[in-house]
Amino acid sequence: MPPFRVARCREESNMAKSDTRPKVTLACVECQNRNYITTKNRNTQRERIELRKFCPRCNVHRAHRETK
Ligand SMILES: [Zn+2]
Numbered sequence: 001m002p003p004f005r006v007a008r009c010r011e012e013s014n015m016a017k018s019d020t021r022p023k024v025t026l027a028c029v030e031c032q033n034r035n036y037i038t039t040k041n042r043n044t045q046r047e048r049i050e051l052r053k054f055c056p057r058c059n060v061h062r063a064h065r066e067t068k
Contacts, residue, residue, distance in 0.1 A: 026064035028055040036064060 026036035026049075033055060040049055048066045055062045 024049065024066045026051060026053065027067045028058060029063045029065050031055065031057045033057045034067065040066075
């Protein structure tokens with residue numbers, strides 16, 4: 001009898017479209033070299049992630065930012 005059942009069903013079909021653990025590439029912020037590939041949980045990591053990793057091209061530890 002209540003109409004909210006229909007609305008809930010539509011919401012679930014939208015959820016299924018988005019991948020919750022997409023692959024992201026981490027690139028050095030200085031030389032743009034793509035050194036690492038990881039996955040992130042979109043439920044907890046909505047923003048672009050940035051990690052401090054070793055860059056073989058720069059030969060130092062640098063921040064690596066998510067690229068598409
Ligand atoms: Zn670099």
